[in-house]
Every structure is written in C-alpha cells, then in structure tokens.
Amino acid sequence: MDINEHTRYWIWLSSLEKIGPKTFYDIIAKFEDAKNVWEAVKLSSKAFSFLDEKKVDCMYKFHSEAYIDELLKKCDKNKIRPITRLDNEYPSLLAEINSPPPVIYVKGKIENLTHKSIAIVGTRRCSRKAFDYTCEIAEELCTSDVCIVSGMARGIDTASHTGALKAGGRTFAVLGCGADVIYPKENDKLYYDIQEDGAIISEYVPETPPLTMNFPMRNRIICGLAKATVIVESKFKGGANITMKYATDQGRDIMAVPGAPYDKNSELPNFIIKNGGVLVESAKDILDEYGWGNHKKRDKKEKKINFQLDFFEQRIYNLLLQGDFSIEEIEIKTEIDVSALYSSLTMMEMKGIIKRLPGNVFGIS
Amino acid sequence: MFAKVESITLEGLKGFRVTIETDIYDGLPAYETVGLPGAAVKESKERVRSAIKNSFLKYPTKRITVNLAPADIRKEGPIYDLPIALGLLSASDQVSRIPKNCVFFGELALDGKVRKVNGILPMLIEAVNFGFDSAVIPAENAAEVECLEKIKIYPAKTLLDVVNHLNGSTQILPIEHKTFENINYINKEYVDFSEIKGQTFAKRAMEIAAAGGHNILLIGPPGAGKSMLAKSLPGILPDLCFEEALEITKIHSISGRLDEQGIIKTRPFRSPHHTTSTAALAGGGTKVSPGEISLAHFGVLFLDELPEFKREALEALRQPLEDGVVSVARVNAKAIYPADFMLVAAMNPCPCGNYGSKVRECRCSPRQINGYLGRISGPLLDRIDMHIELSEVTYNEISSKIVDENSETIKKRVNLARTTQQRRYKGLNAYTNAQLSSSQVKKFCEIDSSGEELIKAAFSKLDISARSYNRILKVARTIADMDMQEKIGANHIAQAIQFRTLDRKYWG
Numbered sequence: 001m002d003i004n005e006h007t008r009y010w011i012w013l014s015s016l017e018k019i020g021p022k023t024f025y026d027i028i029a030k031f032e033d034a035k036n037v038w039e040a041v042k043l044s045s046k047a048f049s050f051l052d053e054k055k056v057d058c059m060y061k062f063h064s065e066a067y068i069d070e071l072l073k074k075c076d077k078n079k080i081r082p083i084t085r086l087d088n089e090y091p092s093l094l095a096e097i098n099s100p101p102p103v104i105y106v107k108g109k110i111e112n113l114t115h116k117s118i119a120i121v122g123t124r125r126c127s128r129k130a131f132d133y134t135c136e137i138a139e140e141l142c143t144s145d146v147c148i149v150s151g152m153a154r155g156i157d158t159a160s161h162t163g164a165l166k167a168g169g170r171t172f173a174v175l176g177c178g179a180d181v182i183y184p185k186e187n188d189k190l191y192y193d194i195q196e197d198g199a200i201i202s203e204y205v206p207e208t209p210p211l212t213m214n215f216p217m218r219n220r221i222i223c224g225l226a227k228a229t230v231i232v233e234s235k236f237k238g239g240a241n242i243t244m245k246y247a248t249d250q251g252r253d254i255m256a257v258p259g260a261p262y263d264k265n266s267e268l269p270n271f272i273i274k275n276g277g278v279l280v281e282s283a284k285d286i287l288d289e290y291g292w293g294n295h296k297k298r299d300k301k302e303k304k305i306n307f308q309l310d311f312f313e314q315r316i317y318n319l320l321l322q323g324d325f326s327i328e329e330i331e332i333k334t335e336i337d338v339s340a341l342y343s344s345l346t347m348m349e350m351k352g353i354i355k356r357l358p359g360n361v362f363g364i365s
Numbered sequence: 366m367f368a369k370v371e372s373i374t375l376e377g378l379k380g381f382r383v384t385i386e387t388d389i390y391d392g393l394p395a396y397e398t399v400g401l402p403g404a405a406v407k408e409s410k411e412r413v414r415s416a417i418k419n420s421f422l423k424y425p426t427k428r429i430t431v432n433l434a435p436a437d438i439r440k441e442g443p444i445y446d447l448p449i450a451l452g453l454l455s456a457s458d459q460v461s462r463i464p465k466n467c468v469f470f471g472e473l474a475l476d477g478k479v480r481k482v483n484g485i486l487p488m489l490i491e492a493v494n495f496g497f498d499s500a501v502i503p504a505e506n507a508a509e510v511e512c513l514e515k516i517k518i519y520p521a522k523t524l525l526d527v528v529n530h531l532n533g534s535t536q537i538l539p540i541e542h543k544t545f546e547n548i549n550y551i552n553k554e555y556v557d558f559s560e561i562k563g564q565t566f567a568k569r570a571m572e573i574a575a576a577g578g579h580n581i582l583l584i585g586p587p588g589a590g591k592s593m594l595a596k597s598l599p600g601i602l603p604d605l606c607f608e609e610a611l612e613i614t615k616i617h618s619i620s621g622r623l624d625e626q627g628i629i630k631t632r633p634f635r636s637p638h639h640t641t642s643t644a645a646l647a648g649g650g651t652k653v654s655p656g657e658i659s660l661a662h663f664g665v666l667f668l669d670e671l672p673e674f675k676r677e678a679l680e681a682l683r684q685p686l687e688d689g690v691v692s693v694a695r696v697n698a699k700a701i702y703p704a705d706f707m708l709v710a711a712m713n714p715c716p717c718g719n720y721g722s723k724v725r726e727c728r729c730s731p732r733q734i735n736g737y738l739g740r741i742s743g744p745l746l747d748r749i750d751m752h753i754e755l756s757e758v759t760y761n762e763i764s765s766k767i768v769d770e771n772s773e774t775i776k777k778r779v780n781l782a783r784t785t786q787q788r789r790y791k792g793l794n795a796y797t798n799a800q801l802s803s804s805q806v807k808k809f810c811e812i813d814s815s816g817e818e819l820i821k822a823a824f825s826k827l828d829i830s831a832r833s834y835n836r837i838l839k840v841a842r843t844i845a846d847m848d849m850q851e852k853i854g855a856n857h858i859a860q861a862i863q864f865r866t867l868d869r870k871y872w873g
Binding site: 125154184185186326327328331338343345347350356357358359 | 730823860
C-alpha cells in the first residue's frame with residue numbers, strides 16, 4: 001500500500017486509543033499537519049501542554065514507525081482500506097458532520113455510496129412484523145437506487161441489510177468494532193454479502209473487539225453517512241435514541257415508522273413523529289420526501305388466492321390476521337375442539353399459510 | 366455345641382439362602398465371624414452380646430465361631446443380628462429348638478429390641494420360592510409383607526419374645542393376611558389435573574403420553590408449570606395391579622424408603638436434582654443399591670433442567686430406556702434392577718429461559734440457544750417420543766373459575782387406550798405403543814391413504830427428519846387409539862406433528 005507521509009502520520013495520530021476525533025482536530029488545528037505533530041513529539045513534550053497527561057503519554061508510547069507499519073500491515077492482511085478525511089473517497093456526507101472520524105477503515109466498495117442514502121435503525125429485539133416490514137422497506141428503497149446504511153446488529157439492523165441485499169442493492173454497515181471483526185457472530189453471511197456491492201465501515205483500527213463504549217460513537221457515523229435516518233421500532237432509551245440525537249445535531253432528517261401506543265417498542269418512533277419527524281408508512285413516503293421518485297411498486301406476490309380454507313381453518317386464519325397467538329389462545333378464541341384444532345394447524349402450516357414460532361405461537365406467514 | 370439358623374441375602378432382587386452356623390467350644394473367650402461378612406455383619410457381635418445380656422439371657426463366655434454359608438457370597442447389613450443371636454442361644458441350650466423351615470431377619474438394639482431392616486419384602490418372596498413356610502421379622506416391617514401368601518410371618522418386637530416363642534412359653538401371633546384390594550393407601554404426593562390452570566395443550570400432550578407410555582420433554586420458560594404437570598402425571602396413569610405394586614415395593618424396600626403404609630399402591634414419582642451422580646441415578650455405589658431410575662420403576666422419572674444434568678448421567682439412561690432394566694456391576698457385586706419408567710424431562714428453551722416468551726425478553730444469542738439444546742445428545746432425544754413447548758400462563762387463566770377435568774376422568778380415558786393396546790400386543794414383548802420396535806411399528810401402525818399423503822408432505826414441507834418418522838407414527842397410533850380408530854388417519858398424524866417441536870428449524 002503506497003501511502004504518503006502525510007496520510008501515514010494522520011492515520012497514526014487517529015489510531016491512538018486516547019485521542020478521539022475532537023482531540024484529533026484540536027491537535028491538527030494547532031500543528032496544521034499530522035507530520036508536524038510527529039516531529040513535535042520527537043522534540044519535546046512542552047508543545048502538548050494543552051492536552052492532559054494521559055493523551056500525551058499515549059502519543060509517546062506509540063511514537064514508532066514499527067507501530068504504524070504493523071497497523072498498516074493489519075489493514076493489508078484483512079483487505080481493509082484506511083480512508084482519511086483528506087482523501088477524495090471520504091464520503092462527503094460524513095465529512096459535513098461535527099468532528100467526523102479522521103480515518104475510516106473500509107472493507108468493500110465505499111465508492112458505491114451516494115448521497116441517495118438512508119439509514120435504518122431500531123431495536124435489536126424487534127417484533128417479527130417489524131422485521132419483515134423493515135426488510136420490505138429496505139428492499140423497495142434499493143429498487144429505487146437508494147443506499148441503505150445500518151449497523152449490522154440484531155433485529156432491525158439485520159432486517160434492513162437483509163432487505164437491501166434481497167433487492168440486489170447497496171448497503172453499508174457501520175461497526176463498533178474493527179472492520180475485520182464479525183459481530184454479532186451469527187451475521188457472518190450478511191457480513192460477506194454486504195461487501196459485494198456495499199461496504200463494512202468502522203472508525204476503529206482492525207482487530208478492535210466490540211466494546212460497549214464504541215457503539216454509541218459509531219451511531220453518529222450511521223446517521224452521518226445518510227441523508228435521513230428512519231427509526232422503526234425502539235424503546236425510548238437505547239441505541240436508536242442516541243442515533244436520533246446525533247442526527248439532530250448533524251441537522252439530518254429523522255423519520256419514523258409509527259407503532260401502537262401500548263407497545264413499548266413504539267415509544268421512540270411515536271415520540272419522533274410527535275416532534276415533527278417524518279411519518280413513514282411505506283418506502284414511497286421516503287422517496288417522495290426527496291423527490292427520488294420514479295418509485296416502482298414491487299409487485300407483491302399475491303399469496304391469498306392460492307389456498308382454500310375449510311370452516312375451522314378460516315376461523316383460525318381470521319384470528320391470526322389480528323396478530324400472533326399461542327396455541328392455547330387460539331383454542332379459547334376460536335372454540336375449536338383440541339384434536340381438530342391441532343390437526344388444522346398442522347395442515348395450514350404445511351400449506352404455508354401460517355407459521356409456527358418459538359413459544360408455541362402461531363402467526364400468518 | 367452347634368446350631369443352624371436360616372436366612373436370606375439379596376443380590377439385586379435375586380435371593381440366596383444363607384445358613385448361619387454357630388459353634389461354641391471350650392477355650393479362651395473369643396468371637397470370630399467368617400463367610401465374607403461386610404462391615405455391618407462384623408460389628409454385629411457387639412450388638413448381639415449386649416442384646417443377649419440385656420434380655421436376661423446368658424452370653425456364653427467361650428470360644429465362638431459364626432459362619433455365614435455359603436462363604437463365597439458377600440453378606441451386607443445388620444439383618445443377621447437376630448439369627449446370630451438365636452444361633453448363640455441355641456448352641457448354649459437357651460433356645461430349645463430352631464425350626465428348619467423358618468427364616469429369621471432383624472437388627473438388634475443393645476437393649477434387646479428388634480429393629481426395622483431393609484429388603485424384607487423381596488427376601489420373604491424369595492424365601493417362599495426356596496420353600497420356607499414361616500419367617501420371623503422385625504415387627505416394624507410387618508406392614509410391607511401383609512399381602513404375602515403361603516408363608517407364616519411372625520413379627521418380633523424383642524429378642525426375648527422370639528426366644529419365648531421358640532421355647533413355646535409365649536406365642537407370637539402371625540400377622541393377618543390382607544388382600545391387595547383391602548389395603549387402604551393414602552396418596553400424598555400428586556397434583557390433580559384440575560389444579561393446573563390453562564396449559565390445555567400441554568395437558569392434552571400429557572394425556573397422550575400417559576395413554577401410550579411415551580417419554581416426554583417439556584420446554585418452557587420458568588414458571589410455566591413444567592414441574593406441576595410432571596407431578597400430576599402419575600395420577601392419570603393406569604392403576605397398578607398387584608404384581609406391579611409388589612415389584613415397586615420390593616425396590617423401595619431394599620433402599621429403605623417404605624413408610625408405615627407398607628406396600629406402595631400408587632405409581633412412584635421421582636425427581637432427582639440435576640447435580641445427581643451417575644451412580645445415584647442409574648444405581649450402583651460401593652454397596653450396590655437401586656438408583657433413581659429403579660425407584661421410578663412403573664412410575665415417573667422427572668428430570669427438571671435436563672441440560673444441567675451431567676452428560677454421563679444422562680447417557681446412562683439410554684440402555685434402561687430401551688430395555689426397562691439396568692444392570693449394575695461393581696468390583697464386589699453385580700445386580701440387575703428393573704427400571705421401566707416413563708421419562709418426563711423439563712428444560713428452559715434457552716439459558717435465560719425466555720426464548721419465545723411474549724412477556725419477557727430473551728437475552729441469548731442464537732449460538733447460545735443452540736449450545737444449550739446441544740447439551741442433550743441425539744441418542745437420548747431419540748428415545749423421547751414427544752417434545753412440547755409451554756407458554757407462560759396468563760393471569761386470566763390462573764384466576765379462571767372454570768373447573769377443568771380432574772385426573773380421575775382423564776385416567777378413565779387413559780385406561781381405555783391402554784386396554785386397546787394390551788389387547789393388540791398380546792403375546793408380544795410390548796404392552797404400550799411407546800415400546801414398539803421399528804418392525805412392529807410397520808406392522809401395527811397402519812396409516813390410511815390420506816394419512817400417507819400427509820406424512821409425505823410433512824417431511825418435505827416442515828423439514829422433519831427421517832428419524833422422527835417412527836416416533837410420529839407411534840404418537841399418532843396412541844392418538845388413534847384414544848379415538849378408537851383401527852387405522853391411523855391424517856388428522857392423527859397432523860396432531861402428532863404438533864407434539865414434535867424440536868423437529869422444527871427455529872431451534873437452529
């Protein structure tokens with residue numbers, strides 16, 4: 001990897017654990033260039049009197065060419081590209097925010113990220129419906145050439161990436177760990193699929209483990225990369241709330257998918273809508289907002305006509321249209337005799353009308 | 366002087382005659398026990414001496430040799446105190462006659478009282494087989510042998526009583542024979558089905574499990590009522606017949622677990638804790654004794670928190686689950702104990718317990734859930750015909766005033782289904798659907814054409830594994846039996862599939 005001196009020291013300074021983006025820009029403002037910082041460390045520590053001791057210590061401790069070489073080697077090995085704030089490739093939307101990450105480590109095709117991008121975030125513990133719905137929205141947005149940005153966490157994040165990939169779209173995941181670390185583990189397929197046309201992005205050096213404290217910070221990159229942030233399901237407190245606050249600070253648009261008031265996971269979206277956020281019912285709402293138009297409604301597979309229901313099955317079907325129910329609830333509400341009920345459920349399951357979920361719960365598939 | 370007293374020893378449930386020979390001769394006072402005595406037998410000389418002395422009898426201050434023949438079988442326990450004492454007294458002419466056809470058992474207290482011992486019932490049954498016609502046993506053991514026929518049983522309270530009885534001065538009255546039906550048995554343990562609110566799905570599954578003798582695994586969050594359901598199961602199992610009750614009582618007699626009611630008339634319910642060792646579960650120990658699975662013979666073995674059990678302990682269940690007996694071998698003993706139990710296992714769906722819950726959140730990753738389920742080995746799971754999920758009970762269900770069916774009503778249906786099965790399997794080694802071998806499944810689990818189509822479709826559509834095939838058929842057979850249907854229909858199979866939750870892919 002050929003890297004000029006300038007970039008080299010820029011990466012060095014940004015990689016130091018104790019030096020966050022804000023301190024980084026403070027130092028650069030004083031010394032004008034990262035190279036000058038490197039030289040200054042060589043000379044005396046007096047020049048850094050405006051910093052606290054720990055930070056200065058850190059700069060001295062890692063003041064070695066070998067350290068930088070090793071870092072770059074790690075990037076090379078994992079096919080990670082460090083992109084500095086000064087590079088042309090640096091996403092311009094991200095560059096606009098307050099103290100943007102001095103360096104982002106990228107695995108994949110960051111050049112595919114356009115201004116036509118939407119971040120979708122929400123709770124890790126989402127309902128099945130929210131998951132499916134998020135998938136659908138992401139899929140539709142992608143068919144209109146919108147990039148989807150999210151955090152590859154469980155729940156809504158996974159749904160938005162999955163949906164985007166289903167449409168063959170471009171999707172970008174911002175991680176709270178090194179770009180080479182797959183977290184959570186079960187998303188490893190997703191991790192590789194994302195890189196096909198999109199990218200894995202992280203401001204942390206390779207091999208950084210997923211530390212809790214990293215995650216709030218990476219949320220500012222998620223909304224920073226996107227024109228607008230859509231929040232699907234979330235309790236009032238949580239990662240989505242942090243993302244929302246960053247988005248507000250960055251002056252980005254915030255949108256939300258409304259939920260039922262009795263559902264805890266509707267707290268945040270409904271709060272956003274109440275406070276002037278854009279209400280999202282379908283992908284069209286988002287596309288219209290920016291005039292990204294020529295929205296092609298996906299031809300939904302009409303599955304209803306394919307099956308015929310007998311009397312009992314119709315009753316079960318009508319009930320499940322209202323939501324997911326446990327087998328006991330179905331029994332009480334439909335008043336069907338147990339043996340008939342259990343066999344009807346199996347039959348409907350086999351026809352693919354309903355789905356069996358953990359906890360002996362059934363729902364429409 | 367020389368005397369001979371008869372007794373019995375047990376290896377497993379099998380008895381051996383033991384003859385206690387006592388010889389007294391001149392020389393320096395000494396006492397020697399020979400014939401492979403265990404520690405408790407060796408110690409008996411102290412108890413015997415004090416008991417004789419405190420019963421106003423004379424302890425011979427001579428050279429004494431006690432031999433327990435045959436000399437190649439190990440004898441354990443304090444049951445030979447009484448026969449040894451009688452031998453001594455007989456050899457020293459204080460007892461006039463020891464009947465040849467009588468067996469003696471009993472531990473002696475220092476004051477001459479005869480104490481309760483373990484294993485009286487199986488030993489007396491064996492004594493009858495050996496042709497003995499009378500027995501002297503501790504009075505406290507009388508309750509467990511009330512039903513025995515063909516043998517006169519004299520309950521002894523003290524050593525002096527026995528001596529007087531043998532000398533003909535005061536007779537001990539033999540215990541009155543009671544028929545099995547006449548014995549009142551008060552049942553303390555069970556939960557009645559009507560006490561369990563909600564959980565209609567699980568209750569139905571328990572009924573089917575009882576009707577076909579199927580092992581069942583309950584999966585549900587904490588507080589869903591898994592233990593309660595398991596405890597209620599013995600109450601809907603068919604009543605015991607005399608032979609079964611006798612067999613259960615035998616095992617419990619050996620391990621000294623009988624209460625004052627004597628013979629056990631209900632199906633046992635055993636729920637060992639998950640820290641249980643393999644030996645405690647399957648049987649064994651230095652002094653070989655029946656394990657929990659034998660104590661659950663003809664009853665229910667409930668393993669709560671199944672994945673927490675030690676792997677070896679669970680694997681030890683595999684052979685007994687197949688054969689209905691467990692053979693335990695140790696360095697100095699081996700024994701075969703019956704272990705024909707119904708296995709009811711319970712577990713949480715994931716380490717935190719809330720996977721699939723509507724109320725609480727599960728904090729486990731899919732990996733953790735997989736790992737948790739993976740602790741139960743495939744071969745063990747293969748021996749469990751039914752696995753069902755329970756959901757938590759809602760407040761409305763708990764507070765509901767609706768009176769659910771009680772155990773008695775359900776038991777009637779179970780009995781009916783069992784009778785059908787017994788008639789069908791007459792002359793075979795199976796008597797419930799669960800016990801069918803794969804060739805027998807082919808023969809007896811006939812499916813009608815619509816059922817055939819359904820099961821084919823189920824395999825492709827629902828990702829059911831091939832090894833579930835026989836299990837589903839057995840359960841469907843039971844459901845058909847409960848419906849009084851000769852052939853298994855589509856709806857029976859459809860229902861059976863509902864009771865196979867672990868076949869589903871969402872378990873990873």
